[in-house]
Amino acid sequence: MYIFRSIHEIINTVAAARGLLTEMFEKRKILSFRYSDALALLKDDENRLKLLIEKEVIHQNGNFVELDARFMDFFELLLEANEEINTAVIDENIEYLHELMDYYLKERIATRKASYVRNIKITFQKIARTTIRNIMNLQTSIDNAFKHEPTYQIKIAKLENLDKKRINIQQLIDTTENLILHEERQFFQQATDDELNRILLELRRELQLSAHSLIRAQQDIINYLNQIKSQVILVEKIRRVKYLQDQFELRAKSNLAEVLEREHSILLEGTAPSSFKLSINYLNSDEARPIILKVMKNLQHREIIRSNEAGAFSDEDLASQSMYQETISLEETVGNYIQAQTEAMWKDATAQPEDLFSFLMRYPFRQEVSEEERTTLFCQIVSLYESQFRISEEFGIYKNYEYARIYPI
Template identity: 75%
Template sequence: MYIFRSINEIINTVSAARGLLTEMFEKRKTLNFKYSDALLLLKGDENRLKILIEKEIIRQNGNEVSLDIRFQEFFELLLNANEEINTAVIDENIEFLHELMDYYLKERIPSRKESYIRNIKITFRKIAYTTIRNIMSLQDSIDHAVKHEPTYQIKIARLENLDKKRINIQRMIDATEHLILHEERLFFQQATDEELANILLELRQELQLSAHSLISAQQDIINYLNQIKSQIVLVEKIKKLKYLQDQFELRTRSNLAEVMEREHSLLVEGTSSPSFKLSISYLNTDEARPVILKVIRNLQYRKAIQSNEAGAFSAEEMETQATYQETIDLNETLNDYIQAQAQKLWNDEAAQPDDLFSFLMHHRFRREVSEQERTTFFCQIVSLYENHLRITDEYGVYHQYEYAKIYPDVS
């Protein structure tokens, strides 16, 4: 492994080949670079290309070259161009923080204690940046899986794996909060650094926003999985009808006749434009040019649509019997709560409205909802719709839960 002797050596080497490195980075996912193409971009300077290979900025494999993974990851990090979701880095940083805080408490030399504080600040900033970057990559990956993955089984598997990564990100956020608030109290009592306090304040605000984004991502994943499930069920029914139609058993083995007797909808058909051919002499005139260009644009549009089609379902895809949880609309639940309390006060002005937690514990949802889910809904509604609620200083107890009493904000 080549070891650079100074930062100047790295900058000068990269700068001398910036055109080639830019081209290789932009095409890192779509093109295998030929040695001859790289040489052409360096204007035939084979000695410079060999230096890049010797210093391991570029890797050579036979007739092909590729950007070294260290430099590729470095460029992706600075340009925020990596879609990878990596929660292990946050886990390592949290473990590193425990070590640094332990060293700080045991150290007696002020200058060395200050160096530990500096490294702790840097690590907290890394956690904040990595968390935000992971959430942005998560949302982009969800959208990409839904819009561009043509195979339904892979689309479902990707969404399920992304949901696991969402859970890991939430676990890392909780671990960071627990470290700040509970695990290292002795350190924070002794380390009275103003800049560190500001960093922690900003970090907790960013973690709170990140938690809100994860709730939105969870809702998106559930909605997309439910949509895919309904599409699979619909296509399966269509295939069964097609099979019965091919066997001339559609009327005898289905209730088609009964459905058609009840159906009285009017079939609305679009107007069909007449098909006619233009003469060669007319097509050769300038007057026909706009018509020809319009036809070309329509053909290109149809090809673009066909290239994005997901294709037919296979027999294996139709056998997938996955079931997904029906999503609960939190906004609708909050509206139900506000309306219920308004109706209660309308009927009896002296009545005491129910707090939000008590309402959720007894509310009838469209599906069976466990006690743990109801407490989760409580936390999510408070996080998302805090402006519509009035949080009091009173506390209530329900089984093993102690909760703040929250009412609709009527101000």
């Protein structure tokens, strides 16, 4: 393995081949980059190309070359062009923080203690950057998996794996919060550093924003999986109809004739297009203006079109096991809570409104919801609909939970 002797050598080597390295980085996802193309970019200077191979900036594999992984990672890190979700790095940084704080508490020389504090501050900043980057990559990967993956089974597997990574990120956020607030209290009591306090305040604020983003990612994953579930069921029904038609049993094993007799709607009505998220930069451009105006015009004249009913099949044909959890509508739950409190106040103006947490603990959801899940819903509602509530200074106690009493505005 080649070892560079100085930063000056690294900079000169990269600068001398900047055209080739730029081209190779932009085409890094292409499986092959020809040796002859690399040579042409260096103006047929084969000695320079061999020097890059000798210094392991690029690697040769027969008639092809590729960028070294170290330089690839370095460029992707600085340009934030890597879509990988890496939670192991955060875990390693948290473990490293425990080690540094332990060294600080055992150290007696002031200069060495200051050195440990400096490394601790740098590590906290790394955790903040890595967490934010992971969440951005998570949201991008979720959207790409749903919109661009053509195979249903792979699409479902990708979304389920991304949900596991979402859980890992949330656990690491909780671990970082616990380290700051509980595990290393002795260190924070001794290390009175203004810059460290500022870094910790910024870190906790970014972790809270990250937790809110993870709630959004969870909702997107559930919604996407439910949409895929609906599409899979529809495809299975179509296949069943096609099979019966091919076997000339469609009229005998379905009520197709009855449906056709009473159905007089237009055969080709089209389907509602899927809603995709557009970037803010595109929406602000002149190119998007005609599309936005067209959408606004269509919204003004939208009519609700009743969907055609599919033919009825037997219970055995239609029986299917639920694959994924149903989505609990947070907006509907909030609306029911506010309506219930408003009606109670109309009946008795002196009545004390019920706080949100108590309401959720007794709310009759359409599906079985545990106390832990109801507590999670409470946190999600407060985070997403904060403007609709008044957070009082009172606290309530429910079993092992202590919660703030929250009422509608």
